[in-house]
Amino acid sequence: MKMTFRWFGSNEEKIQLADIRQIPGVTGIVGMIMDIPAGEVWPVDRIKALRKEVEDSGLTLKVIESVNIHDDIKIGKPTRDKYIENYKTTIRNLASQGIEVICYNFMPVFDWLKTDLVYHLPDGSNTMAFFKKDVIDSPEELIAAVENSSEGFTLPGWEPERLAQVKTLFAEYINVDEEKLRENFKYFMEAIIPTCEEAGVKMAIHPDDPPFSIFNLPRIVKNREDLDWIVSAVDSPSNGITFCTGSIGTDPNNDIYELIATYTKRDRIPFAHIRNIKFLSSEDYYESAHLSKEGSFDMYKVMKAFHDNGFSGYARPDHGRMIWGETGRPGYGLYDRALGITYLHGLWEALEKSKK
Numbered sequence: 001m002k003m004t005f006r007w008f009g010s011n012e013e014k015i016q017l018a019d020i021r022q023i024p025g026v027t028g029i030v031g032m033i034m035d036i037p038a039g040e041v042w043p044v045d046r047i048k049a050l051r052k053e054v055e056d057s058g059l060t061l062k063v064i065e066s067v068n069i070h071d072d073i074k075i076g077k078p079t080r081d082k083y084i085e086n087y088k089t090t091i092r093n094l095a096s097q098g099i100e101v102i103c104y105n106f107m108p109v110f111d112w113l114k115t116d117l118v119y120h121l122p123d124g125s126n127t128m129a130f131f132k133k134d135v136i137d138s139p140e141e142l143i144a145a146v147e148n149s150s151e152g153f154t155l156p157g158w159e160p161e162r163l164a165q166v167k168t169l170f171a172e173y174i175n176v177d178e179e180k181l182r183e184n185f186k187y188f189m190e191a192i193i194p195t196c197e198e199a200g201v202k203m204a205i206h207p208d209d210p211p212f213s214i215f216n217l218p219r220i221v222k223n224r225e226d227l228d229w230i231v232s233a234v235d236s237p238s239n240g241i242t243f244c245t246g247s248i249g250t251d252p253n254n255d256i257y258e259l260i261a262t263y264t265k266r267d268r269i270p271f272a273h274i275r276n277i278k279f280l281s282s283e284d285y286y287e288s289a290h291l292s293k294e295g296s297f298d299m300y301k302v303m304k305a306f307h308d309n310g311f312s313g314y315a316r317p318d319h320g321r322m323i324w325g326e327t328g329r330p331g332y333g334l335y336d337r338a339l340g341i342t343y344l345h346g347l348w349e350a351l352e353k354s355k356k
Contacts, residue, residue, distance in 0.1 A: 001306065001348055003341055004028040004063060004316045006332065010053065015334045017057035023338045025345045028060040030103070030316055039070035039083040042090040047097045063271060063314050064094060065103035065242075066111075066206075069188070074108055075172050076184040084188060088195045095199035101270045101314060103242045105206040106185050108173050108217045109166065112209035112247075117330040118322075119286050125321040128331050129286035130210060130250070170215070178218040182229070185220060189234040196238035202270040204240045205230060207248040223254055224262075231268050244273035245302055246318055252282055256297065260305035269311065273318035274302060274344055287319050287331065290340035303347040317341050 005020045007013060007029045020026060031050055036042055054061040067090055070083040094102065105111055119129035176184075189203070196203055211222035220226055231239060241263055249256045263269050276295030278288040288295035306315075320336030322328070 001311055002027055002062075002314045003345065004030045004314050005337065005341070006030040006065060006316055007054075008032060008034060008329070008332070009050065014328050015332075017054065017059065019334055021058050023341055026059070026341060028062055028314065029054045030063045030065045030314070031061050032065055038068035039072070039086060041086045042067065042093055044093045044096060047093055047099075051097045061097075062099060063101040063103065064099055065271075067091075067094075067102050067104055068111075069104060069106065071108070071169060071172070073188050074106060074181065074184055075176055076180065076187070077172075080184075080187075081191075084191045087188075088192055091192065091195050091201055092199055095201050099201060101202050101204050101240075103204050103206055103271055105208075106181070106188075106220065107208055108176065108181070109169050110214065110217075113214055114330075116286075121286070121321070125323045125336070127287045127321040128319065130284060131280075132283040135214060173217060176218060178220055181218045181220050182233075185230075186233045189239060193234050193236050193238050197236060202238050202240050204242040204269075204271040206242040206273075207244050209244070209247040209250075211248055211251045211254070222248070223251065224259060227259065227263065231263070231266070237267065240268045240270045242271045242273060243269045244318065245297060246273065246275040246277050246287060249297060250277060250285055252279065257301050257305045260302065261309050264306055264309035264311045267310075269306075270313040272306065272311070272313065272315040274299075274306075274315055275318040275320075275340065287321070289321060289336065290317065290343045299343070300347055303344065304351055307348060307351040315344070317344060 003025050005023065005026050007015065007017065007020065009032065012034050020029065031054060033042060033046055033050060051061045067087065073080045073083055091102065114128040115131050115134040116129040118126045120126050205221055207221045208219040211219065213219050221230065227241060243260060243263065245256050248254050248259065276288045276290050276292070276297045276299055277285045278295045279285045290299060292299045317337045317340035319331035320333050320340055322333045323336050326333045326335055
């Protein structure tokens, strides 16, 4: 397991690379370039500059999250081939700078959804939470509510230039059901996977967040059946999964321990997001501290499923609470993610030593 930390870039972050470098066991950054719109090519010089900045701090840059997919690809419009060619060029450009894994999603309109970005916990910390009854009927009102709680930061997957066209986007997705979205996903993957294989890059799809339909939008990465279909639709080691415990695990019907074991054993998890959540009901939850007793997942069993089945990919602690008076991009503070990393490393070390 190679532990990493998501960082949004020096122009988008309060957190400094020097701070991340001090977290024990963190060897790399999960990077992104936020100001390149979906569908445009990532220029080599921008990637090279990001890599240099990261490496000058003593860290590595091997994972990118995310290279967003243009909606024309997901919808299946005639213009998709142009954007697919751009994506292939971006893959080659990233590979030329040592990138090994690209995390992405195939969710229509919204890349993820929480209904409360500053849910207050009894200990004085705050976190992100989802309450199904609080999903606002109007997408425009939902976007405004999220933006008002974002502490002034652009949230990944909620880029303003894209969501400004939300009414148009919903109209264009009106005839896209799960079957059609699967068809468009397969078309996209059949086009790019040969490029990935040539370049030595693994695509790692992120599960739907949440793993059920919102606003009647289709979802195709929500359970075991979907994951089985995805890895077999284009059967290649370059077609992998970003296994996010805190996304696919929010459906209590998904056995995350069994899923981790299955796809780790098949070498289809090049990247993992490892965090805990606390269920308040079968549909409502908040993002807890990483410790098992703080949430609903047995984090020892999570790490054991990765460890015992040979996980050697990249991982990050995903989200954290805001603690100790820290403010910033919801879910992406420094302190609680650093605590989570230390806890996950402790579990991993115990597993390593127990097998000797």
